[in-house]
Structures are given as C-alpha cells and as structure tokens.
Amino acid sequence: MSTPTFWRCEPSWSWTSPPLTDHLLWCVVDGRGAVELDGRRQELRPGVCAVFQPGDAPRATHDPHRRLLVFGMHFATATTAAPDPRWGEVLDRELLGVLARTSDASYRRGDALGRRQAELCLEQLVTLVWDAVHQPGRSAVDTAVDEIARQLRQDPSRDWTVTEMAGRAALSRAQFSRRFVAQFGMSPAQYVIQARIDRAHQLLTESGMTVTETAAALGYTDVPYFSRQYKHRTGRTPSQDRQAQPGFQPSTESAGREAGPE
Structure with missing residues (x-):
C-alpha cells in the first residue's frame, strides 16, 4: 500500500x-x-x-x-x-x-x-x-433504529418502553414497531428479552453470579419467570449453564437458593 x-x-x-x-x-x-x-x-x-x-x-x-x-x-x-x-x-x-x-x-x-x-x-x-x-438507500431513520437496537444490547437491564424508543427515532409507536420488525425480524419487546437472555448467559457462565443474582441484575423480580424465559430461549435452565462453567463449586447456600426456580 x-x-x-x-x-x-x-x-x-x-x-x-x-x-x-x-x-x-x-x-x-x-x-x-x-x-x-x-x-x-x-x-x-x-x-x-x-x-x-x-x-x-x-x-x-x-x-x-x-x-x-x-x-x-x-x-x-x-x-x-x-x-x-x-x-x-x-x-x-x-x-x-x-x-x-x-x-x-x-x-x-x-x-x-x-x-x-x-x-x-x-x-x-x-x-x-x-x-x-x-446496501444503498439506508435512511436516517434506519440508522436511528440500528442505534436504538445497539443501546438495547448494551444495556438490556434497563426498563425500556416502546414509547421511549419510538420517540428517540422520531416515529410513532406503530411506525417504529414496523421498522424495527423489518430490520431485525422481531418486535422491540422480543428483542429486549433476547438481549437480556444473551446477557444472562454471559453472566451465568463467566461471572460467577448465581441465578438469583443474575435475574435481579437484569431487572427480573420473579426468578421462576426468568428461568422459564431462559429455558424457552436457550433450551437449558439457568442452573445448567451456570454449573457447566469450569471450576464450578456450588455452595450449600447457593444450591438452596437455586433449587426452587427450576
């Protein structure tokens, strides 16, 4: 060169x-x-x-x-x-x-x-x-929707609302939802759930956090509900993924806390 x-x-x-x-x-x-x-x-x-x-x-x-x-x-x-x-x-x-x-x-x-x-x-x-x-012709709105999706992935624990997202893109709720589905193949709400589950998998397999701690960190107040969403999206329970990490050593306390939700 x-x-x-x-x-x-x-x-x-x-x-x-x-x-x-x-x-x-x-x-x-x-x-x-x-x-x-x-x-x-x-x-x-x-x-x-x-x-x-x-x-x-x-x-x-x-x-x-x-x-x-x-x-x-x-x-x-x-x-x-x-x-x-x-x-x-x-x-x-x-x-x-x-x-x-x-x-x-x-x-x-x-x-x-x-x-x-x-x-x-x-x-x-x-x-x-x-x-x-x-990929010509991408509009400023397309770029705005991409940026919002990026923010969702970066901070999935936040309490995102479609109204807020639509406002950031200067669109109505219906217009924003249509553009979002067209670009990502799922609704904004489903995208948030997937981002949370992706982050949960990372925390469970890399951070040493318990299932309860992970659920709370991602904004879930109902741990069994979190576990059901996790299994529905991944095919595994949160405890299965956490226990699969190298060097996993369950304590008596954590075992007791995590037995119920699954």
Whole structure:
C-alpha cells in the first residue's frame, strides 16, 4: 500500500487518470464535485467513496469554491477489491473519518505495528465502500433504529418502553414497531428479552453470579419467570449453564437458593 494521504484539491484542480496499475481507495471528506468512469457519473459530496481497480481511468472535477478534501491510497491485492459500481455513499461519516485519520497517523509512525494498523484500517474502509454499494438507500431513520437496537444490547437491564424508543427515532409507536420488525425480524419487546437472555448467559457462565443474582441484575423480580424465559430461549435452565462453567463449586447456600426456580 502507498502512504495514506489527505489532500485538499487546488482551486484549478481536475483529474484525468491514466489507466491505473493497482487499486485506489478514494474517499471524499469535504467539498463538492463529480467523478466519471466508463460513462457513469457520480456527484461528489462528503461520504462518497470509491475503490478503483487496475485498468480504470477515472476523471473528476470539483467546485473551486467548495474544494474537495480527499483521503486515499493505492494498494495491491490478489483478490477483487473494487465493487460495481465503483462508488457508494458511506453514511457513517464519523467512522469513516476515524478510520482515515487512524490509517494516516499509524502509517506515518514508520514501524511494523503502525503499518499493520494502517492495513487493517484500509480493509475496513474498503468493506465500508462495499456495504455502501450493495446496501444503498439506508435512511436516517434506519440508522436511528440500528442505534436504538445497539443501546438495547448494551444495556438490556434497563426498563425500556416502546414509547421511549419510538420517540428517540422520531416515529410513532406503530411506525417504529414496523421498522424495527423489518430490520431485525422481531418486535422491540422480543428483542429486549433476547438481549437480556444473551446477557444472562454471559453472566451465568463467566461471572460467577448465581441465578438469583443474575435475574435481579437484569431487572427480573420473579426468578421462576426468568428461568422459564431462559429455558424457552436457550433450551437449558439457568442452573445448567451456570454449573457447566469450569471450576464450578456450588455452595450449600447457593444450591438452596437455586433449587426452587427450576
């Protein structure tokens, strides 16, 4: 890979590339313009990224009053890295910026670890472009619903309500529920339950917490109800999973507390 580079295009800049001999990652960070390749044209704005392959000869121009700021690098690979079409719009511009800056800074450290980190950032950036090409048209609402689902997984013990979730996405309860089911294949309430059971399994098998302690930590006041939900989702009782962890040593007290719910 070549040195990762940011460049602010000069006011009089234009680009007519000879046929490329390697791959080129090309990401717009700021400004406005247009790029053309094989009769296709793409308006350039922040978040539009391309991966060109050997033989491509792109052309580009920009608005001199809104000069392009581009991040990119050349790289070689034995596999096909360029999507078709070559470009897409990466909606998560924060992640795009972090990866670009990290790649640039890491490579310029000049050591083996920095170069490897820059290579990993390149792989992730190319993946983002592929996702943008093959999953276009995701709206701000889709992104908001994804973020809410992420928060549910991060904090499943919280007393989540559909009304609160819908408000965060600026949707009605019915609209939010429909969008959520379309994206995740289950209702928000069922998603919360699954997130709690997933976290319960982790606590039972890794933390040493008892079934009663785990249920309480995840907001269950009824331990038998928690145990039924757990078995329904996993096919095992909470005690079975807890006792399966290496080095499990049941105490008399914990055995007595956990015998009832199952």
